[in-house]
Amino acid sequence: MAHAEEDSSFFERERDRLTAEITAGFEELLPLSNQLNRKLEEVLSMTREYETIAELWHSFHVLMRNQKEEEPAEGQPQGLPGTGGHVLRQSNPESAEQ
Structure with missing residues (x-):
């Protein structure tokens, strides 16, 4: 009988040790999962910014x-607004004199 009590106490000690190890693992996992969640939120907010861009x-x-x-027909000047090459209206010196 003494041997059975000794065995049960060994299993109880082993159970308590494993329970403590699991608890420590969860305590380590919790801050890491919170950090992961913050990083995921940052990534999602960045993708929203990239969608705007x-x-x-x-x-x-x-x-x-x-x-x-x-594009204008041949003979008309070409250019983009804001580049200095864009002409809104081509003035004809001959028509201005008339």
Whole structure:
């Protein structure tokens, strides 16, 4: 009988040791999972910012594509607004004299 009591106390000690080890593991895991959640939130907020930038570049691309489709006929000056090469209206010196 003494041997059985000794065995049960060994298993109880082993159970307590493993329980403490598991508890320590969870205590270590909790701050790491919180840190992971914060990093994931940062990544998600950055992707939202990139979506805004992507929309801006897309509208610029559409503007440039539409401008290219509306190229002037031969003989008319070409240029983009804001570059100094864009002419709103071509003045004809002969028609100004009349």
